[in-house]
Amino acid sequence: MGLRVYGVVLQVVACGLTGWQVWFLWDLAAREAWPVRYPCPAGELCGGDPLVDYTPFLGAGSMVLFVALSWRFLRRAAVPASVLLAAVAGLYGVERTGTSDAAWSVLFTVVALGASLATWWCAATGLRRTAVLRRWSRRYRVADARVVGWRRRGPGGFGEGLAVFRDEAGVRHRVPVVVERYALARHLVAVYDPARPADPRTTRVAAPRSLHPFDDAAPGNTEAAGEVRAS
16 A cells, blocks of 8 residues: 555544544543533532533543544534534443433433534535446546536526546547536546446546545546636
8 A cells, every 4th residue: 555545544543543532532522521410519619520610621632633634534524513412422421321311412412413404514525526336446547637518507506518538548528417517616527337428327527535446547647727718
């Protein structure tokens, strides 16, 4: 494995450890930080456990670290995923106390449901825009592409245009595709079936954040960048 693969593996391990830290701190906060009561004899000063007292703040800091480390993989889904992890851990911790606080249970449940929906929506949007599953499939090939003649169709940012690219044999194709306007200013790739590279039913245009090590877009497949005409 190359240095790039080792770097990805180390970052995945770091994300896992940070995710465990988020879980541990919010579980601890739910079990001990908020329900804890310190008995104080009359006239004496009382102190608490500083680690337990500041657990919610440490948990919030761990969430920020988790977002920073996982952004490369999750992008926009990293933020709701960190909130979901903390909320589920907090709910689990409240239930483990044996004297469940109804208010905290409801709060953690509502936050967890909202974060779950946001995480799935961000993840689904990212998968659709980057076509990462197709790019990793051995059935499809990847080539640098550009979109020409883009025209808006209906509400939203979607429009139709022609994807221009060269397949692995060097043959140039112009395939009708549906692309979001935001993608026109980004590096685009065509993901196509090598048996039917000109088929609009199997060819898609994606805006990957970076080429995956297993993508087979080669310099010979690069289509010279051209001006995109957008209305």
